[in-house]
Amino acid sequence: MELDFRHAFTHAAVLFAAGLALHVLVWRRRRPDRHLTALLFVFAIPGAAFVGWSGAAGVSTTQVAAALLLYAALAVSYIQVYPAAQASSPTLWMLLVIGASGGKGISETGLREQLASASMVRDRIDDLVRAGLALEDAASGRLELTPAGRRFVSPFILLRSALGLAPGEG
Amino acid sequence: MDLDRKFLLLLSGSPLVAFALHAGLSRALRRFAPQSAYQGVAGLAVLLGYPALLLLAWGFVFSRVRFETPPIAALVYGAFVYSGLAFAYVQVYNMSETSRRIHILTRLSKGPASAAEFSEKYSPERQLAIRLERLVSLGQIRLEDGRYALASKPLWLIARAMDGWARVLGYPSRAPKGA
Incomplete structure (x- = not known):
């Protein structure tokens, strides 16, 4: 070589x-x-x-x-x-909150109170629309996939199908 | 084709080795232990990929060369390339499992939906329950007397590093005060 x-x-x-x-x-x-x-x-x-x-x-x-x-x-x-x-991964954010609680930990209610203030969906939808992957009808709030969105998501659908798995929970 | 090119070609295709192992393990697990954590399986497939790739490299490349010293540099280089590509593969898989954006797009691939439908599906309670269950099953957190605490530090350290990097890029910190 x-x-x-x-x-x-x-x-x-x-x-x-x-x-x-x-x-x-x-x-x-x-x-x-x-x-x-x-x-x-x-x-x-x-x-x-x-x-x-x-x-x-x-x-x-x-x-x-x-x-x-x-x-x-x-x-x-x-x-x-x-x-x-x-985009603020909720899993990593939860680990930061749990880590900050120290050895005594945090209850599910305490986590939920903090999570309620975080935007869980709206920022993701805005991202998808901005990236041209989805279209949103402002009047009806209806969302649909663009051709670019379909091309983008197809490999993920194929991957899970090849692995024998149902769609992820998000 | 010379051996250098063959080696590079083999490494370029190395994520397929991880994918093939992952598919085999995932299907076996689904059949015999459906409650197992699927993200751990992707990591296991990547780990098993190292010896598998070494065997392939030995069979197709190294066995045809007479080395005066062991090809350490080639092996280290190969390990780095495979680690990078396999890590990217695991991240793609994780996106298919946990990303809300991918999940929203997957749902939209079946037909239009309203933003309200997603808000309902991604209610804070549901998001919290899915993620807590996932983190407990991965051994990252533990539940004791109704309270969640860290059980392992690696993912928490990654979370801190990601938050720090987000600030370098100009995003605001998401860490609670004192984290």
Whole structure:
């Protein structure tokens, strides 16, 4: 095998750091409406720049592919985690509340009181409409899927079907 | 195809190994132990994927090379790539299980619905009950004398880290005071 894995690690780490830095800069300056599309675009920029640079520097295609594969693995992991930071995952929020209660714990009633003040559905529906995945009729409050929404959700439906599972509880 | 490319191709397809193991375990569990925590099964499938992938890499790549020293760098690189891709796979699966957005879209794929229907379905009581049950079954929290307390810290630490990262990105903190 001729691949230099140390170079692949170094290149991927630099690319990932560049992607994260760009992500923080863009988000703090002006948060995009279509979060995931914007995030994919943000992480594609260092990758594209690397391909351009390595072509000029004469790096072998296999070596570039090795760095990009590791970079892609890091980037998709981060992109999958990002929604939990962006949209207040109730599970993580509950853990924070339970953790804050210390050793004495918290009753279900206490948790419910705090949960009642959190927006559980409206922000998610707004996200879906903003992202062009669902349409909402303002007058009737009726929601329906857009073609983009159908394309987006189909892999999840297929995945659960392949795993032999019913739709998740949300 | 040279061995380097074969190795990269194998790693690119590595989430399929996790998926195949997950499908097998999930179907077996559904048949023999339907009350088990399905998220734990995804993690187990990913763990079993490491030796499975090592066997595949050995069979298709490493056995055809005469190494003077063990291919540690290749193995570490492979473990990192697989870990990243498999983690993303588990997150996709978790989204299909727990994400309200995916659940709303799945429901809408069957036909239009009203926002009120979702508000009713996602009532705070129901959300709380589903998540408490899930966290208890995963061993993250415990119920004692009618009160919930942390039973394990890893997920709580992740929650804190996520909250901290949200603040770096400019979102407000969701942690209660003192958390």
